[in-house]
Amino acid sequence: MTIGLYAVINKNTGKTYIGSSKHVELRLIHQKSFLKTGHPCMIAALKNTSINIEDFDFKIIAETKTIEEARELETAFLECFWGDWLYNKAIHANGSKGVKRDHDTYSAGAKKQWNDPEQRAKKMAAMRGKRKIVECPHCGKTGGGGNMRRYHFEKCKSK
Numbered sequence: 001m002t003i004g005l006y007a008v009i010n011k012n013t014g015k016t017y018i019g020s021s022k023h024v025e026l027r028l029i030h031q032k033s034f035l036k037t038g039h040p041c042m043i044a045a046l047k048n049t050s051i052n053i054e055d056f057d058f059k060i061i062a063e064t065k066t067i068e069e070a071r072e073l074e075t076a077f078l079e080c081f082w083g084d085w086l087y088n089k090a091i092h093a094n095g096s097k098g099v100k101r102d103h104d105t106y107s108a109g110a111k112k113q114w115n116d117p118e119q120r121a122k123k124m125a126a127m128r129g130k131r132k133i134v135e136c137p138h139c140g141k142t143g144g145g146g147n148m149r150r151y152h153f154e155k156c157k158s159k
């Protein structure tokens with residue numbers, strides 16, 4: 001079993017759902033059956049639309065060692081590639097909308113960048129860089145990615 005990030009891609013429209021799981025292969029099988037049966041919990045946006053399972057591609061896009069890392073990566077991915085081309089409703093893996101952002105600036109060109117192999121490689125590197133282990137200069141706590149950015153550095157309580 002693989003821990004990591006997966007994508008469910010509508011081959012007709014290019015619209016994509018990004019998720020993370022402890023058991024990607026299993027999750028992908030579940031997502032397939034969710035799609036087949038019209039189960040709403042996968043993609044709210046697909047509710048009440050008719051779905052042909054053959055229209056969807058299921059891909060593992062990144063492997064990680066832990067589920068925490070996978071969630072960080074999911075959030076970093078959404079932050080990097082956020083736009084209308086995603087089925088995802090929230091920019092954070094935990095479902096929170098996080099910091100209020102101008103989604104339009106994110107949407108601009110995000111799908112294009114994702115489809116262009118060179119740009120994608122660059123962005124993927126940036127997104128992985130986002131979750132490298134860092135140390136807060138104020139309290140000395142170390143960690144990866146989003147939580148550190150959200151609760152430390154400029155926002156650190158010990159500052």
Ligand SMILES: [Zn+2]
Pocket residue numbers: 136137138139140141151152153156157158
């Ligand atoms: Zn701190």
